[in-house]
Amino acid sequence: MYKGGTSQQSNQAGGYFVMSLTLTALIGSITVFVLAIFLGFELISKVPPTLHTPLMSGANAISGITIVGALILSNATFDGMDTSFAAILAFLALIMATINVVGGFMVTNRMLEMIAGKKRKGGK
Amino acid sequence: MLDPVVWDVGYLLSASMFIIGIKRLSSPRTAPSGNRLGAQGMLLAVVITILKMQSEGIIGWELIVAGLAIGSIIGYIMATRVEMTGMPELVALFNGFGGAASALVGLSEALKRISDGVPDPGVELYATWTAIGLSALVGWITLSGSLMAMMKLKGGFYVPFSKKDDRGRNKWVSFPTWGPPWLNWVKAGLLLASIALIILTIQNPENKTYVYSLVATSTLLGILFVLPIGGADMPVVVSLLNSLSGIAAAFTGFVIGNNVLIIAGSMVGAAGLILTFIMCKAMNRELYDVLFKAFGGSGEKDQLTRTKVGSDPEEVAMVLDGAQKVIVVPGYGMAVSQSQHAVKEFADLMESYDCEVLYAIHPVAGRMPGHMNVLLAEANVPYEKLIEMDDINSEFPECDVALVIGANDTTNPAARTNEGPLAGMPILDVDKSSVVVIIKRSLSVGYAGVDNDLFYMDKTMMLFGDGKKMMNELNSAIKEL
Numbered sequence: 001m002y003k004g005g006t007s008q009q010s011n012q013a014g015g016y017f018v019m020s021l022t023l024t025a026l027i028g029s030i031t032v033f034v035l036a037i038f039l040g041f042e043l044i045s046k047v048p049p050t051l052h053t054p055l056m057s058g059a060n061a062i063s064g065i066t067i068v069g070a071l072i073l074s075n076a077t078f079d080g081m082d083t084s085f086a087a088i089l090a091f092l093a094l095i096m097a098t099i100n101v102v103g104g105f106m107v108t109n110r111m112l113e114m115i116a117g118k119k120r121k122g123g124k
Numbered sequence: 125m126l127d128p129v130v131w132d133v134g135y136l137l138s139a140s141m142f143i144i145g146i147k148r149l150s151s152p153r154t155a156p157s158g159n160r161l162g163a164q165g166m167l168l169a170v171v172i173t174i175l176k177m178q179s180e181g182i183i184g185w186e187l188i189v190a191g192l193a194i195g196s197i198i199g200y201i202m203a204t205r206v207e208m209t210g211m212p213e214l215v216a217l218f219n220g221f222g223g224a225a226s227a228l229v230g231l232s233e234a235l236k237r238i239s240d241g242v243p244d245p246g247v248e249l250y251a252t253w254t255a256i257g258l259s260a261l262v263g264w265i266t267l268s269g270s271l272m273a274m275m276k277l278k279g280g281f282y283v284p285f286s287k288k289d290d291r292g293r294n295k296w297v298s299f300p301t302w303g304p305p306w307l308n309w310v311k312a313g314l315l316l317a318s319i320a321l322i323i324l325t326i327q328n329p330e331n332k333t334y335v336y337s338l339v340a341t342s343t344l345l346g347i348l349f350v351l352p353i354g355g356a357d358m359p360v361v362v363s364l365l366n367s368l369s370g371i372a373a374a375f376t377g378f379v380i381g382n383n384v385l386i387i388a389g390s391m392v393g394a395a396g397l398i399l400t401f402i403m404c405k406a407m408n409r410e411l412y413d414v415l416f417k418a419f420g421g422s423g424e425k426d427q428l429t430r431t432k433v434g435s436d437p438e439e440v441a442m443v444l445d446g447a448q449k450v451i452v453v454p455g456y457g458m459a460v461s462q463s464q465h466a467v468k469e470f471a472d473l474m475e476s477y478d479c480e481v482l483y484a485i486h487p488v489a490g491r492m493p494g495h496m497n498v499l500l501a502e503a504n505v506p507y508e509k510l511i512e513m514d515d516i517n518s519e520f521p522e523c524d525v526a527l528v529i530g531a532n533d534t535t536n537p538a539a540r541t542n543e544g545p546l547a548g549m550p551i552l553d554v555d556k557s558s559v560v561v562i563i564k565r566s567l568s569v570g571y572a573g574v575d576n577d578l579f580y581m582d583k584t585m586m587l588f589g590d591g592k593k594m595m596n597e598l599n600s601a602i603k604e605l
Contacts, residue, residue: 029386032383036386040394043150043391044398044399045398048512050485059366061163063366067170069376071174071188078184084236095191098194100199100221105166115152115494
């Protein structure tokens with residue numbers, strides 16, 4: 001991610017790019033990690049109980065961002081017909097992450113339609 | 125080839141959409157747009173990843189398209205088919221999938237790195253293997269813990285192929301809640317063992333046995349973590365596991381060196397933890413007690429020594445005749461019996477006789493916060509009639525009839541004393557209304573295992589039976605008056 005800190009090398013075996021990690025890049029990532037945690041702590045303070053479940057469900061769908069990792073790994077481990085155990089695991093990860101993302105956002109939307117949709121209707 | 129910085133800018137945009145999405149989700153007016161924004165951010169992240177992989181030349185389309193298609197179809201079917209009563213279980217299940225995906229990505233990366241050749245000792249080895257170990261630890265705990273939480277929310281399961289009872293159902297086995305005090309030591313031991321295994325994998329990165337052992341210890345840890353916690357506390361546990369699955373995604377971000385995973389994962393992790401505390405506060409519980417003091421169903425249950433004569437719907441209809449103000453108090457029993465539509469019909473009937481009908485929503489009524497709101501909204505109950513606990517409690521003394529449907533612990537006056545499992549929990553002051561009508565299948569205790577004095581008060585009328593059946597009978601009795 002950090003152009004200044006990482007050098008990209010072509011990996012002969014799979015032909016994909018391996019980041020060779022430097023300390024600078026690692027510290028950069030840890031900085032992002034720590035700041036995002038503080039952001040998360042400050043992000044929500046007052047949530048009406050009605051929204052506890054949709055918020056939990058929506059946040060859960062966002063934690064399905066691991067779908068990006070599953071995509072990258074599926075691509076990197078897939079090697080024609082010769083499927084390794086690593087490729088099978090990556091494929092399973094991709095299915096599960098997709099279920100988490102698609103199902104999570106849809107179910108949250110369904111809940112919110114019932115709660116917030118009715119609110120608009122009741123207000124008239 | 126495009127400058128790779130384009131992808132990073134795209135990921136940054138997607139991370140910003142997640143942040144704004146979460147923020148908007150915490151307010152009723154903006155929540156639907158917040159959810160959409162999150163979904164769009166996710167779509168953006170996926171598209172960028174695919175474009176980036178394609179620009180780098182090599183892409184196993186078959187696997188990626190198949191994986192995305194299978195996952196989308198399963199997710200779509202599960203999200204659209206689920207009944208509103210099954211929502212909490214589904215959230216727990218999705219959460220488990222998310223945690224498992226993070227753990228699997230970490231494991232897959234570890235195996236690939238082992239077959240490609242492990243890097244020399246240095247920053248890369250230590251950082252990557254620590255991240256692999258931590259994403260495995262947190263991810264597998266999330267999976268097994270979420271599956272346990274899902275089972276606990278269901279309360280049990282039907283044994284397939286067993287002898288059917290007179291109602292044509294298989295044998296029902298309720299899910300155990302079990303946790304002697306020494307189990308906490310076992311959990312601490314497992315956690316230490318997992319950390320030791322992570323250190324061993326860093327020292328011997330080629331050895332797959334340590335990686336697989338870590339999977340086993342973390343999975344077991346997740347099971348033992350949820351096993352002693354009672355069903356009433358499950359919302360808090362699911363919320364905490366949701367926070368953990370975010371952290372697992374962040375560690376996976378370290379494994380594959382991707383900032384959008386780190387930002388989104390750690391932000392969800394932190395926001396999920398805050399939400400967990402907010403939910404604990406609503407239940408007046410300490411997180412530590414929830415997690416380590418096995419309560420809410422596992423404790424001693426009061427033996428019932430008293431009896432109460434049940435009333436019939438006609439009798440209740442007569443009491444309701446001429447009532448000016450009725451407060452409906454729904455609980456999990458309304459969800460189980462699917463009686464929200466009958467409740468709405470009741471409210472319409474009463475309103476046609478110029479009676480005011482309000483709904484008292486306890487923060488933890490049902491099995492998830494907001495559970496009752498969702499169900500009643502499904503039955504077209506106007507949003508502004510659902511009143512939260514702090515606002516409605518002052519109205520009970522001037523209400524003619526409080527109608528309790530399948531709620532128990534949230535109305536138990538025992539919570540006002542300083543003893544017993546319910547001590548200090550905020551409750552709805554149902555006992556202050558002139559007449560209390562309770563629809564419930566029996567006098568049995570709720571999740572906390574405490575007998576409810578409310579049932580035995582002179583002004584209380586019990587309607588024993590299934591929520592939907594009793595509501596329908598009550599409605600026809602009112603019509604006949």
